[in-house]
Amino acid sequence: MTFLTTSEPADIDQKKGAAGANMSAPVVETRGLTKRYGSRTVVDALDMRIPPGVVAGFIGPNGAGKTTTLRMLLGLVRPSAGDGRVFSLPLHSPASYLPRVGALIESPAFYPGLSGQRNLAVQATLGGHPLARIPVVLERVGLADRGGDRYRTYSLGMKQRLGIAGALLGEPTLLILDEPTNGLDPAGIRDMRALVRSLAQDGPTVLISSHLLAEVQQVCDWLVVIEHGRLVFQGPTARLLAGGDELTLRCEHLADLPRLQGLLTGRGLVATLADDRVHVELTEAIATSGASGINGLLGEINRAAMAEQVTLVELTITRASLEERYLTLTKEPTEEPTWDSTEVGVR
Amino acid sequence: MIRSFKAELLKLRRPAVVYGATGAMLGFALLATVLTFATATSAATAAASPVGGTALGSTLGQLGQPGGLTRGFTIAAGFIGLLVFVLFTTNMTSEYGLGTIRVLLTRQPRRARLLAGKLLALLGFVAALLFAAELLSAAAAIALAHYRDVSTADWFTADGLRHLAGDYANAVLTATVFGTVGISLGVFCRSTPIALGIGLAWLGPLEHILQLSWSEAARWFPGLVFDAVASGGTTITTYQRALVTALTYAALALTAAAVSFTRRDVSI
Numbered sequence: 001m002t003f004l005t006t007s008e009p010a011d012i013d014q015k016k017g018a019a020g021a022n023m024s025a026p027v028v029e030t031r032g033l034t035k036r037y038g039s040r041t042v043v044d045a046l047d048m049r050i051p052p053g054v055v056a057g058f059i060g061p062n063g064a065g066k067t068t069t070l071r072m073l074l075g076l077v078r079p080s081a082g083d084g085r086v087f088s089l090p091l092h093s094p095a096s097y098l099p100r101v102g103a104l105i106e107s108p109a110f111y112p113g114l115s116g117q118r119n120l121a122v123q124a125t126l127g128g129h130p131l132a133r134i135p136v137v138l139e140r141v142g143l144a145d146r147g148g149d150r151y152r153t154y155s156l157g158m159k160q161r162l163g164i165a166g167a168l169l170g171e172p173t174l175l176i177l178d179e180p181t182n183g184l185d186p187a188g189i190r191d192m193r194a195l196v197r198s199l200a201q202d203g204p205t206v207l208i209s210s211h212l213l214a215e216v217q218q219v220c221d222w223l224v225v226i227e228h229g230r231l232v233f234q235g236p237t238a239r240l241l242a243g244g245d246e247l248t249l250r251c252e253h254l255a256d257l258p259r260l261q262g263l264l265t266g267r268g269l270v271a272t273l274a275d276d277r278v279h280v281e282l283t284e285a286i287a288t289s290g291a292s293g294i295n296g297l298l299g300e301i302n303r304a305a306m307a308e309q310v311t312l313v314e315l316t317i318t319r320a321s322l323e324e325r326y327l328t329l330t331k332e333p334t335e336e337p338t339w340d341s342t343e344v345g346v347r
Numbered sequence: 348m349i350r351s352f353k354a355e356l357l358k359l360r361r362p363a364v365v366y367g368a369t370g371a372m373l374g375f376a377l378l379a380t381v382l383t384f385a386t387a388t389s390a391a392t393a394a395a396s397p398v399g400g401t402a403l404g405s406t407l408g409q410l411g412q413p414g415g416l417t418r419g420f421t422i423a424a425g426f427i428g429l430l431v432f433v434l435f436t437t438n439m440t441s442e443y444g445l446g447t448i449r450v451l452l453t454r455q456p457r458r459a460r461l462l463a464g465k466l467l468a469l470l471g472f473v474a475a476l477l478f479a480a481e482l483l484s485a486a487a488a489i490a491l492a493h494y495r496d497v498s499t500a501d502w503f504t505a506d507g508l509r510h511l512a513g514d515y516a517n518a519v520l521t522a523t524v525f526g527t528v529g530i531s532l533g534v535f536c537r538s539t540p541i542a543l544g545i546g547l548a549w550l551g552p553l554e555h556i557l558q559l560s561w562s563e564a565a566r567w568f569p570g571l572v573f574d575a576v577a578s579g580g581t582t583i584t585t586y587q588r589a590l591v592t593a594l595t596y597a598a599l600a601l602t603a604a605a606v607s608f609t610r611r612d613v614s615i
Contacts (some may be wrong), residue, residue, distance in 0.1 A: 078610075098453055111361060115361060125354040128350055
């Protein structure tokens with residue numbers, strides 16, 4: 001098992017403009033959080049940390065313990081061991097922090113015989129939220145014109161959106177969404193992705209549990225990966241993806257390849273020859289250094305090659321998909337790795 | 348608890364609940380009243396009957412007494428108790444079945460308050476329906492009294508009005524104990540078929556079968572004791588004893604349910 005953890009989410013700090021002080025007070029933090037059902041351990045000594053302001057993806061295969069972890073955060077399930085804090089408030093006192101949390105756990109749950117509005121009114125009344133919030137959240141999720149219809153007449157996508165509307169009733173500062181795209185068709189998934197992105201822009205920290213890695217990769221800037229209830233990785237998405245990035249270079253003349261390889265190796269890069277090309281592993285530091293860092297590296301290589309009279313005809317950065325990195329982390333076999341290629345320059 | 352109470356009342360305004368519960372309760376009360384008057388016989392006829400009286404146990408003379416106005420309602424109250432049991436049980440188990448219990452508990456993490464608010468709202472709802480049922484039963488009794496030549500003079504005396512209020516109170520108490528046991532069983536079982544299967548089997552056939560072989564059963568078995576409260580006492584157990592026993596059952600069930608509800612994981 002590979003354990004990659006980071007305790008310095010500096011890039012998230014920069015991205016969100018968060019103060020360093022905020023980083024010392026994560027929105028969610030667990031220490032040794034464990035849940036056992038009989039002899040079966042579902043969540044195993046989980047140390048999880050979600051900084052404020054991020055869209056965090058909580059990923060893992062089915063049965064990894066994601067939903068159980070979220071249930072513990074929401075006070076629905078008692079931990080067998082360990083502890084945690086939400087908004088720096090103890091996990092064993094959910095009433096102290098849940099008013100600031102909005103959640104959609106698993107499938108949306110409403111009363112089929114009541115309208116969307118009436119269902120939200122039940123939730124708002126119970127949560128002590130003003131009823132004036134109902135039209136606002138219905139508008140927010142695109143259900144303003146269907147709020148008066150009975151819940152049982154809603155499509156699956158509408159039910160999911162109503163679930164999110166319910167989660168937004170209390171203007172939460174932490175939004176927990178458990179598999180929000182479950183059962184949705186491609187158009188529904190696209191709409192849900194757009195909705196989550198727009199919600200994140202409003203300011204709350206968002207924690208999304210999913211096993212659809214492509215979705216998570218597009219939406220999340222922080223990842224927590226678990227398998228068999230154990231933490232496998234947590235940190236910025238870019239950091240996880242960076243480990244698999246590769247730079248590929250091709251020369252005009254094949255005979256120049258060894259010289260090019262030597263030139264790159266001499267600059268401290270790990271370069272190998274294969275398929276008439278030179279392949280360079282991009283270190284995490286380079287891959288996460290942003291466009292300026294990568295462009296700087298490419299320019300430097302290009303200038304060095306020209307100085308050695310080696311003409312480059314291809315210069316490509318190949319980025320690993322989250323799926324590939326995830327499978328590498330969890331050591332599951334893959335027959336056909338998937339890659340998202342981004343060509344950044346051709347000479 | 349007040350928020351939970353108000354939210355539950357909002358939820359109870361579902362057409363299926365309103366029409367179903369109202370229709371069933373009013374229907375029971377009306378049917379029992381009609382049958383009470385339709386089958387009532389003179390005292391002489393009743394004495395000559397091989398079973399010692401009518402099926403519903405009233406004579407025309409008894410109906411003319413101060414309690415005659417609500418005789419049908421009193422008979423219906425025992426059946427309504429079972430209806431209340433089903434209503435309260437399914438109200439709780441459906442929260443688990445629909446998954447709405449997750450939403451409720453994230454909105455109101457103080458579980459005891461949630462349970463208390465829900466129970467009080469359901470009791471308030473049932474109390475209102477029982478009031479309507481008693482009014483309907485009384486109206487039907489007045490109409491049927493003219494048809495069966497039953498004197499209504501004693502119905503509208505102070506004693507008659509005391510019966511009216513007392514029978515309503517007994518019906519509410521019966522509904523309270525049936526409902527409390529029902530919601531408690533719902534909390535324990537979390538499944539509608541299992542909870543109703545256990546509850547109705549015990550309160551229905553099992554208690555009555557066991558009663559045949561144990562004469563003390565009517566003093567101790569909850570369903571029989573609750574029925575005794577509804578009818579203001581029986582020849583086997585006094586009203587006071589039945590009431591104390593019933594309230595004890597209800598208190599024990601509610602305490603156990605509250606402990607279970609506040610401590611068990613919700614992994615549905």
